[in-house]
Amino acid sequence: MKDRIKALLSKAQKPARYCGGELNSVVKDKGRVDVRFAFCFPDIYEVGMSHLGMKILYGLLNEREDVWCERVFAPWEDMEEEMRGAGVPLFALESQDRVADFDIIGFTLQYELCYTTVLNMLDLAGLPVRAADRKALTPLVIGGGPCACNPEPVAEFFDLFVLGEGEEVILELIDLYKEHKRAGSSKEAFLRQAAKIEGVYVPSLYSVSYNPDGTVREVAARDGAPEKIKKRIIKNLDKSYYPDKFVVPFIDIVHDRAMAELMRGCIRGCRFCQAGFIYRPAREKSPETVDRQGRALCESTGYDEVSLSSLSSTDYRKLNELMKRMTEWADKDKVSMTLPSLRVDKVTPEIVEQLKKVRRGGLTFAPEAGTQRMRDIINKNVTEEQLLETCKIAFEAGWTAVKLYFMIGLPFETMEDVEGIVRLAQRLVDLYYSIPTRQKGRPVKVTVSVASFVPKPFTPFQWEPQDSPEMLREKQARLLEVNTSKHISKKWHESGTSLIEAILARGDRRLCGAIERAWRKGCRLDSWEQFFSLDAWLRALEEEGLSGEFYANRRREINEVLPWDHLDFGVTKSFLLRELQLAQKAVATGNCREKCSGCGLAAERGGVCLETGQDMV
Amino acid sequence: MKQVRIWFEKKGRARYISHLDLNRTMARAIRRARLPVWHTEGFNPHPHIVFSLPAPLGIECCRESMDVRLIEDVPLNDIEERLNAQLPEGLKISGVTEPKMKISAIAFARYFLDFAFEGKSGDEVKSLLEQCLDGRELIIEKKTKSKTAVLNLREKLKDFAFDKTPDGRVRFWVVLPAGSKENINPALLVLAFERELNAEFDIAEVTRERLLTFDGKIFE
Numbered sequence: 001m002k003d004r005i006k007a008l009l010s011k012a013q014k015p016a017r018y019c020g021g022e023l024n025s026v027v028k029d030k031g032r033v034d035v036r037f038a039f040c041f042p043d044i045y046e047v048g049m050s051h052l053g054m055k056i057l058y059g060l061l062n063e064r065e066d067v068w069c070e071r072v073f074a075p076w077e078d079m080e081e082e083m084r085g086a087g088v089p090l091f092a093l094e095s096q097d098r099v100a101d102f103d104i105i106g107f108t109l110q111y112e113l114c115y116t117t118v119l120n121m122l123d124l125a126g127l128p129v130r131a132a133d134r135k136a137l138t139p140l141v142i143g144g145g146p147c148a149c150n151p152e153p154v155a156e157f158f159d160l161f162v163l164g165e166g167e168e169v170i171l172e173l174i175d176l177y178k179e180h181k182r183a184g185s186s187k188e189a190f191l192r193q194a195a196k197i198e199g200v201y202v203p204s205l206y207s208v209s210y211n212p213d214g215t216v217r218e219v220a221a222r223d224g225a226p227e228k229i230k231k232r233i234i235k236n237l238d239k240s241y242y243p244d245k246f247v248v249p250f251i252d253i254v255h256d257r258a259m260a261e262l263m264r265g266c267i268r269g270c271r272f273c274q275a276g277f278i279y280r281p282a283r284e285k286s287p288e289t290v291d292r293q294g295r296a297l298c299e300s301t302g303y304d305e306v307s308l309s310s311l312s313s314t315d316y317r318k319l320n321e322l323m324k325r326m327t328e329w330a331d332k333d334k335v336s337m338t339l340p341s342l343r344v345d346k347v348t349p350e351i352v353e354q355l356k357k358v359r360r361g362g363l364t365f366a367p368e369a370g371t372q373r374m375r376d377i378i379n380k381n382v383t384e385e386q387l388l389e390t391c392k393i394a395f396e397a398g399w400t401a402v403k404l405y406f407m408i409g410l411p412f413e414t415m416e417d418v419e420g421i422v423r424l425a426q427r428l429v430d431l432y433y434s435i436p437t438r439q440k441g442r443p444v445k446v447t448v449s450v451a452s453f454v455p456k457p458f459t460p461f462q463w464e465p466q467d468s469p470e471m472l473r474e475k476q477a478r479l480l481e482v483n484t485s486k487h488i489s490k491k492w493h494e495s496g497t498s499l500i501e502a503i504l505a506r507g508d509r510r511l512c513g514a515i516e517r518a519w520r521k522g523c524r525l526d527s528w529e530q531f532f533s534l535d536a537w538l539r540a541l542e543e544e545g546l547s548g549e550f551y552a553n554r555r556r557e558i559n560e561v562l563p564w565d566h567l568d569f570g571v572t573k574s575f576l577l578r579e580l581q582l583a584q585k586a587v588a589t590g591n592c593r594e595k596c597s598g599c600g601l602a603a604e605r606g607g608v609c610l611e612t613g614q615d616m617v
Numbered sequence: 618m619k620q621v622r623i624w625f626e627k628k629g630r631a632r633y634i635s636h637l638d639l640n641r642t643m644a645r646a647i648r649r650a651r652l653p654v655w656h657t658e659g660f661n662p663h664p665h666i667v668f669s670l671p672a673p674l675g676i677e678c679c680r681e682s683m684d685v686r687l688i689e690d691v692p693l694n695d696i697e698e699r700l701n702a703q704l705p706e707g708l709k710i711s712g713v714t715e716p717k718m719k720i721s722a723i724a725f726a727r728y729f730l731d732f733a734f735e736g737k738s739g740d741e742v743k744s745l746l747e748q749c750l751d752g753r754e755l756i757i758e759k760k761t762k763s764k765t766a767v768l769n770l771r772e773k774l775k776d777f778a779f780d781k782t783p784d785g786r787v788r789f790w791v792v793l794p795a796g797s798k799e800n801i802n803p804a805l806l807v808l809a810f811e812r813e814l815n816a817e818f819d820i821a822e823v824t825r826e827r828l829l830t831f832d833g834k835i836f837e
Contacts, residue, residue: 003820009633010675010821016638021630023645023705248645248705250638302645302703304663333648334662357660 002096008082016250017045018079020093023248024300026062026069027094034066034178038092038102038139042109042117043525045073049247050255052309053108053145057166059243067174070094070102071247074117074525075124083124090124099125104140104177106170107158109147112504113497113526115154115515118143120524122157129516131159131204137180137187142173148201149231149278150457150564153504153511155203159187160194162201163567164231164278165264167241169199195225199232201567208509208563214550216508216561230568231278235606237264237285244296248303257305257338260294261285262322266311267592267608269599270368271379271583272410274456275311277576278569280599282315282592283607287322294326298335306330307338314339314346315591323354341366345386352397362401362445363394369410370420376586377412379579384424391428395435401445402428408475409453409467409498411583418475421448425488449491450479452498456505457564458571460579463556466502468549469495496534500526502552503541508563511551514544572600618655618686621693622716623700627678631707636671642705643683650699653689669720669828669836670795673802676728676823682836684716717837724831725775726795728803732810733786733820742787743779749813750777757809770809773801786820792829 009015030036039058041048048054054071061069070092075083083089090099099105105125107118119129122141128134131141143151144162151161162169173194180190195202205225209217221227234240246258265282266275285293294306306326310316326337336357344365355363367387368380375382391402406421425446432444452472455461467475472495479490504511517540525531541548556562558577565573575598582589589597592608602609627634634642647654647664656662669682693713700710732742749755755771775792782788793801807821828836 007819015633015675016635019630019633021706023642023703248642250634250642250705252638252641299649302648304648304661334656336661 004086004088005091005096008079008086008088011082012079013076014045014251017073018075018093020071020096022250024245025071025094025247026058028062028068030068030095030097032065033068034181035068035104035174036097036102037061037067037069037174038072038099038105039069040072040099040105040107040118040121041074042107042114042121043074043527044076045249046251046253048073049249049253051108051110052259052261053166055243055246055259056241057106057170058247059245060167060241061170061174063241064171064174066178068094070097072099072105072121074121077525077531080120080124089126090121100127100139102139103181104142104174107141107143108145109143109151109154110145111527112147112153112501113532114147115504115526116519116523117525118154119157119516119519123519129519130156132156134159135187137177137185137190140177140187140190146274146278147505149274149567149569150506151201151203152208152509152563153507153515155509156512157515158203159191160200160202162232163199163229164569165234166232167234169197169232172197173200192223192225195223198230201229203509206566210508210510214547215556216563216565218561219563219566221566228566228568231570233281233570233604233606234264235283235604237261237283238289242289242293244293245300246297246303248301255307256303257307258294258297258301258303259307259309260290260297262290262308262310262313262316262319263607264310265607267315268312268381269379269579269589269591269597271377271460271579272368272407272453272456274459277458277571277599279311280570280601281604281607281609284316284318287318287325290322291325295329298330298333304334305336305338307340309340312341312343314341314343314351320348320350323350327354343382344390345382347390347393349393352393356397362403362447363391363399364403364405365390366405367424368405368407369413369417370406370422370424371417373586374410374413374417374420376588377583378407378410379583379588381588381591384427387424388427388431391431392435395432395444396437398439400432400439400442401447403447403449404428406448406450407453408450408479409472411453411455411461411464412586413467413475415475415478418478419482421450422479422483422488425483426485429485429487444487446488447491448479448488450476451493452495454498454502454505457562458569458576460576460583462506462562462576463558463560463580465555466499466552468553469499472498494529494532494534496537497526497529497532499548499552500532500534500537503548504551506563507551510544510546514540514546517543570599570601570604575599618688619690620684620686620716621696622682622684622714623696623710624680624682624712624714625708625710627672627681627708629677629707631705632675632677634708635674636668639672640666640668642708646700646703646708647685649703652685652696652699653687653691655686655688667720670723670726672825673804673823676803676825678825680711680827681825682828684720714837718830721797722830723796723828723836724794724798725792725829725833726825727790727792727827727829729780729824729826730789730791730803730807731782731786731820731822731824732789732818734816735819739781739785739787745814746779746787746789746810749810750774755806755809755813757805757812759805768805770801770806774806792833795828 780788
């Protein structure tokens with residue numbers, strides 16, 4: 001190990017965040033690979049190591065003999081201070097080599113509040129944060145992940161973005177890079193070619209002009225770059241790469257378990273949920289595939305828990321068959337199965353039986369809104385009766401704690417809808433005490449977690465304003481006022497982070513300057529409350545001559561050019577508009593299996609769009 | 618059920634595995650190796666492992682032990698081989714024996730500490746350290762949750778001696794109290810020297826070489 005890094009590790013609070021060497025981490029001979037890829041997660045180890053996408057791409061890239069992919073995370077403040085003090089640049093975990101010496105530096109952009117961390121990591125690596133100041137082909141800085149669906153606010157820091165699912169396009173990109181590296185090409189020449197790969201967006205090949213009112217006038221492509229950049233989709237998940245090994249961390253991370261991926265995409269179409277639109281169409285793996293992949297992971301990692309992961313696992317059609325299949329080996333090997341993202345309308349006795357085996361903490365559901373009217377507006381097709389019915393099963397099975405996720409600040413929301421959140425929680429408390437078989441002597445605990453709604457691109461609410469911070473505070477205060485039960489506890493995020501998230505989510509390229517200023521004022525790890533400074537962000541915006549309200553709290557005109565209009569995620573604007581109009585009328589839309597809603601993805605002919613009985617629009 | 622004592626070393630990057638994390642790491646290795654080890658009962662059964670003595674974070678260890686109970690007969694060298702195939706870099710099984718002593722017999726540990734100051738020869742560093750040990754006191758403040766205690770480390774050092782590493786650094790051998798009754802973290806000794814010398818070592822690497830019983834025998 002390198003002495004300088006060793007000296008720092010002895011001072012770090014949690015050295016295992018930085019030391020590498022975990023089981024199943026991949027070490028190669030750097031002299032025998034052509035491309036060194038630094039996979040960067042712009043948050044700390046415990047968060048980044050929990051991320052499935054990184055595990056998939058890490059395994060996929062390291063399958064190639066000519067590529068060595070290593071992991072890089074943001075240091076916590078103690079380590080950052082030590083690194084800057086000792087002049088040790090950002091290093092990759094496996095080789096402990098400087099990130100700046102890698103061929104490709106890839107960031108996954110999972111949430112908007114990571115943007116300043118991206119800049120901080122580039123800076124720690126000793127690189128200029130702006131793409132235009134990094135003249136050479138190497139290192140190439142690329143980005144992907146859900147935030148790449150509107151990468152405009154960070155467009156000037158990246159050389160290119162990968163839109164959609166990365167498994168295929170990343171390999172094509174590496175092949176092209178290898179050719180250009182061998183030929184000694186310029187970065188510009190490489191980028192012009194890269195822009196021709198489907199799913200690759202090179203922001204420097206597009207110029208943005210603005211109207212006097214600050215809205216986007218036009219995004220113009222040049223040098224042969226496509227007018228519209230289409231996201232990539234993996235059509236057949238059964239045939240797609242999935243790792244049979246995960247790196248097993250020494251320290252406890254956020255999701256420390258094996259993950260068997262059931263499906264991608266979601267059939268539901270909840271109108272606030274970006275994931276529900278940008279990952280369309282919903283595509284399932286066969287139970288045989290999931291079973292095989294889950295088992296291989298448990299065997300190679302020694303994990304005693306496997307989660308059946310997806311956006312809405314209870315919508316997986318063969319869930320019971322799968323759980324039966326997996327139980328056969330899981331019981332023997334003392335492995336338990338967990339199900340994230342339960343829908344209250346889909347909890348079967350089999351699922352409760354499975355959940356009882358683990359019983360860690362309470363059960364969590366996401367009704368998202370407190371009244372039926374509001375749930376119809378957001379298209380969360382669950383009813384109060386279904387929630388009560390499911391909680392009754394849970395209470396009867398011995399649970400005493402339930403956690404409910406809600407949002408406030410949703411479009412068309414009234415105070416009555418806000419109060420409905422507490423009313424719904426109270427009904428669960430009452431339900432508990434009406435059950436004769438409840439656990440005697442144990443009080444019920446209903447936790448209500450209330451997030452502030454952030455409108456996102458590629459959703460029907462992409463035109464809608466976010467509630468002002470004052471309004472959100474008023475709604476939070478009302479929640480406190482109307483609650484009289486000691487059995488209900490409430491949690492929420494500060495409205496400051498939601499405001500900045502809203503600005504960044506639907507921002508344009510002019511925000512690059514504000515992000516850089518915020519970072520220079522010391523912002524990084526913004527999703528950590530102790531580091532977030534609303535004041536620094538507001539000053540950064542002001543100095544850049546930008547208005548936060550313009551981005552967060554303004555209703556967009558329907559015919560306005562949106563900063564992400566040149567990116568094609570399959571869902572059409574006319575579909576999103578139709579959904580917005582239905583929301584206004586509080587009319588719900590059925591899920592993809594009930595009826596095709598004509599979102600635009602059927603053109604891809606994949607997944608749920610191909611299921612029998614589907615009549616495509 | 619047969620109890621066995623598994624001996625291992627913890628070196629290189631593995632020195633950064635904390636005691637709690639080591640427990641989990643070993644449990645997973647045992648599961649991967651499919652060793653027939655007795656599991657705890659309850660909602661989350663896991664292999665039952667008893668470590669001889671937790672090691673402080675960041676130090677290397679030459680010979681530590683963990684006890685497990687076998688529910689089926691397995692040849693002892695088979696356990697060594699199967700576990701070694703499953704351990705991450707830095708952790709290595711060096712043998713499997715029947716437990717000869719009780720864990721409670723551990724009262725001391727023998728350490729060696731390698732020191733270096735940039736620009737100073739090994740002999741120079743040695744004479745600096747000798748000066749620190751000349752007096753009767755080597756004071757360090759030991760913080761616990763509730764209070765700060767002042768500790769005279771000098772009277773805790775049982776045996777000590779100077780030696781040299783293969784690359785010419787000073788190696789300081791020392792026996793310190795270790796175990797459930799009294800436990801002195803060797804990192805305190807490093808801090809005490811630095812306090813005395815009013816300078817930070819460029820290299821200060823600590824290795825726990827052996828666990829010892831109250832009468833100075835090697836723990837087996």
